Each structure stands twice: as C-alpha cells, then as structure tokens.
Amino acid sequence: xxxxxxxxxxxxxxxxxxxxxxxxxxxxxxxxxxxxxxxxxxxxxxxxxxxxxxxxxxxxxxxxxxxxxxxxxxxxxxxxxxxxxxxxxxxxxxxxxxxxxxxxxxxxxxxxxxxxxxxxxxxxxxxxxxxxxxxxxxxxxxxxxxxxxxxxxxxxxxxxxxxxxxxxxxxxxxxxxxx
Amino acid sequence: xxxxxxxxxxxxxxxxxxxxxxxxxxxxxxxxxxxxxxxxxxxxxxxxxxxxxxxxxxxxxxxxxxxxxxxxxxxxxxxxxxxxxxxxxxxxxxxxxxxxxxxxxxxxxxxxxxxxxxxxxxxxxxxxxxxxxxxxxxxxxxxxxxxxxxxxxxxxxxxxxxxxxxxxxxxxxxxxxxxxxxxxxxxxxxxxxxxxxxxxxxxxxxxxxxxxxxxxxxxxxxxxxxxxxxxxxxxxxxxxxx
Numbered sequence: 001x002x003x004x005x006x007x008x009x010x011x012x013x014x015x016x017x018x019x020x021x022x023x024x025x026x027x028x029x030x031x032x033x034x035x036x037x038x039x040x041x042x043x044x045x046x047x048x049x050x051x052x053x054x055x056x057x058x059x060x061x062x063x064x065x066x067x068x069x070x071x072x073x074x075x076x077x078x079x080x081x082x083x084x085x086x087x088x089x090x091x092x093x094x095x096x097x098x099x100x101x102x103x104x105x106x107x108x109x110x111x112x113x114x115x116x117x118x119x120x121x122x123x124x125x126x127x128x129x130x131x132x133x134x135x136x137x138x139x140x141x142x143x144x145x146x147x148x149x150x151x152x153x154x155x156x157x158x159x160x161x162x163x164x165x166x167x168x169x170x171x172x173x174x175x176x177x178x179x
Numbered sequence: 180x181x182x183x184x185x186x187x188x189x190x191x192x193x194x195x196x197x198x199x200x201x202x203x204x205x206x207x208x209x210x211x212x213x214x215x216x217x218x219x220x221x222x223x224x225x226x227x228x229x230x231x232x233x234x235x236x237x238x239x240x241x242x243x244x245x246x247x248x249x250x251x252x253x254x255x256x257x258x259x260x261x262x263x264x265x266x267x268x269x270x271x272x273x274x275x276x277x278x279x280x281x282x283x284x285x286x287x288x289x290x291x292x293x294x295x296x297x298x299x300x301x302x303x304x305x306x307x308x309x310x311x312x313x314x315x316x317x318x319x320x321x322x323x324x325x326x327x328x329x330x331x332x333x334x335x336x337x338x339x340x341x342x343x344x345x346x347x348x349x350x351x352x353x354x355x356x357x358x359x360x361x362x363x364x365x366x367x368x369x370x371x372x373x374x375x376x377x378x379x380x381x382x383x384x385x386x387x388x389x390x391x392x393x394x395x396x397x398x399x400x401x402x403x404x405x406x407x408x409x410x411x412x413x414x415x416x417x418x419x420x421x
Contacts, residue, residue, distance in 0.1 A: 116388055162379075
C-alpha cells in the first residue's frame with residue numbers, strides 16, 4: 001500500500017501506539033526517558049507504529065515476542081462507539097491526523113470485522129457531508145468550519161478533489177460566457 | 180503526482196468533444212458543401228434546415244450567417260417534465276435517449292453518443308443525451324435569441340444540474356468497497372465533476388477493507404486448492420448473467 005516515498009504512509013507509520021514489554025531489556029531505558037537504566041518487563045511505552053510492529057512480530061527469542069501491541073487510543077472502543085453514535089461530530093484529526101490509514105494498518109495486524117464496518121460507515125457518512133461542503137462555497141468557512149477542522153488527511157484530500165472538480169466546471173461555464 | 184492534470188477529461192476537453200455533436204441550423208446564406216477531414220458537410224441553402232456539427236454552427240451563428248434550432252429536449256416543457264421525473268424519483272437518473280435499432284447488416288457499427296443525432300431538431304424530446312449540459316450551456320450562451328424562453332430554459336438547466344449532482348453525491352452512501360454506483364443516464368460533464376470524489380471514496384473504502392479483501396482471497400485460494408469451487412467464480416458468473 002502506497003509507494004516507498006509516500007509521505008502519508010511514512011507519517012502513518014510514525015504514529016505512536018502503546019506497547020507493553022514482555023521482557024526486561026538491558027540498556028533500552030532511554031525510550032521511556034530513563035537514560036541509563038533498563039526497560040522492565042511489563043512497562044508500557046508509546047512506540048512509533050513501525051518500531052512497535054517490528055518488535056511485536058519478531059520472534060527470535062524462544063518464540064515469545066519482545067513487546068505486545070495494544071490498540072492505539074485513537075481506535076479505542078470509546079471512539080468506535082462515538083463513531084457508531086454519530087460519525088459527523090467526532091474530531092478525527094485530534095485523534096490521529098491519518099486516522100483511516102492508521103485504522104487500515106491496525107486492521108492488518110488484528111482481525112476486527114466490527115472495526116471495518118464502523119470505519120467504512122463513518123467514512124461514507126462523512127464523505128457525503130464533505131461533498132456537500134465542497135460544493136457550497138461558504139461551507140468551509142461558515143457553519144461547516146468545525147466539521148472541516150476535524151477531517152483527517154484522507155478526508156482533506158477528498159474534499160480538495162471534490163472542490164477542484166466543481167471549480168473546474170464552474171470555471172468552464174464562466175469561460176464560455178467570455179467568448 | 181507527476182501529471183499536473185487529474186485522471187479523466189477536464190471540462191474544456193469535454194466541451195471540445197461535445198462540439199462534434201450535430202445540431203440543426205437554418206442558414207441565412209448559401210454555402211457550398213465542405214470536404215473536411217472529419218467527413219463531408221452538406222451544402223447550405225437558405226430556408227432548408229441542415230444538420231451541422233456544433234462547432235461550425237456556433238461559428239456561423241456568431242457571424243450571423245445561420246440560426247440554430249434548439250433540440251426538442253431543450254424546450255421548457257420537456258425540461259420541466261424531465262425535472263419532475265428527477266425530483267419525484269428518488270433513485271436513478273432520468274433515462275438516456277433510446278438507441279435506434281441496429282441495422283440488420285453485420286458490417287454496421289454500433290452507435291454511441293457522438294455519432295447519434297441526439298441534439299438535432301429530430302431528437303427525442305423526453306430524454307437528456309450524453310452531452311446535455313454542455314450543449315445546453317453553449318447554445319444558451321451563443322444562441323440565446325434562438326430560444327423562445329432562454330431564461331426559463333437556463334433556470335431549468337440549473338435546477339436539473341443541482342438535482343442530479345445531489346443524487347450522484349447521495350449514491351456514495353450506498354457504496355461498498357467492492358460495489359458500484361449506477362451511472363445510467365449521467366452526462367459527460369457530470370461524470371467529469373463526480374469522478375474525483377467517487378473514485379476517492381472507493382479508494383479509501385478499499386483501503387479500510389483491505390484486510391477483509393485479503394482474507395477472502397486467501398480463503399478462495401485455499402478452497403480452490405482443496406478442490407472446492409471457489410465463491411469468487413460464482414460471483415463472476417452471476418455478474419455476467421445479469
């Protein structure tokens with residue numbers, strides 16, 4: 001998914017996920033701010049997704065992995081319930097700037113049928129509002145401003161695409177009037 | 180990223196293609212038939228109606244050498260009827276014009292919009308052709324004095340556009356990662372306007388459902404290896420029969 005140079009994919013991978021260390025690792029204390037100490041077994045640390053994923057999936061030491069990943073707070077059950085209740089009022093950007101990409105990555109790691117449903121329905125419901133805002137010249141500034149601020153990166157691209165194509169048609173209509 | 184233009188045609192390109200459509204003109208001056216690369220154009224004899232490509236009709240109109248006869252579906256009462264159909268029916272767009280029956284000979288080519296006379300004076304009055312929005316706008320702009328009520332036509336076109344774009348946007352809520360959206364009767368300009376949005380939504384839904392899709396593929400492959408008929412093939416068969 002995405003190319004090697006895809007900035008959005010890189011930023012998605014840099015988002016933090018909570019991890020629990022299953023083993024005591026000597027000398028790794030600096031990742032929780034303890035410059036010279038060890039990471040104790042059972043300590044919880046926020047690691048970037050790429051690092052956490054690698055540590056969780058590497059199974060070189062007696063088949064027990066080094067850390068276990070926990071679902072990030074942006075995809076906690078509390079958030080999914082809020083999305084189920086009303087997708088349009090949740091500020092996704094505050095939860096994670098690349099909310100859907102993060103969700104897709106997490107779904108690669110865990111099987112969660114329900115999360116797929118919730119995320120798809122959320123995206124569809126919000127896409128309809130985005131389309132309306134993109135065709136309404138005052139929407140982004142006036143009454144829709146709060147909603148627009150809460151869009152995640154994918155939704156912003158969608159808004160831009162919808163807005164640009166509507167603008168191109170309007171520009172063409174203005175153009176034939178000049179001839 | 181490298182291409183400056185988004186995929187698909189831009190509105191000026193669609194308008195350019197639309198200028199190939201035939202419209203009916205009433206010439207005011209004589210003109211010999213023209214041999215052009217695109218084919219032979221009929222000679223113009225003043226009171227006789229003649230089908231001409233839109234680009235030439237607009238040119239002659241601007242030089243005051245001809246009058247354009249608007250197609251019957253651009254009359255206010257047909258537009259009102261189509262608009263009523265659009266607003267009363269929740270799902271689907273108003274149907275496109277019916278295709279003429281294919282010629283019996285096997286060498287005949289299938290008809291498609293630019294080669295159908297869907298905008299001449301003999302066109303069907305009850306259906307919007309593929310290039311309805313472009314032709315309507317361009318004729319209203321260049322030949323508004325050939326319409327009986329240009330203002331009401333303009334208003335109806337605006338209304339139709341709003342209703343249909345709203346439907347196109349609402350169709351997105353019914354989309355699934357592997358599903359489609361029905362675009363029967365949608366015009367070229369509307370496709371261009373909706374393309375970026377609809378493809379963006381489908382791309383993102385596929386991204387979210389990617390793990391499920393992968394699972395299904397794995398399951399199908401296992402089924403095939405175990406000798407069971409795969410479910411994917413069933414789906415394909417059904418699609419073909421519909």
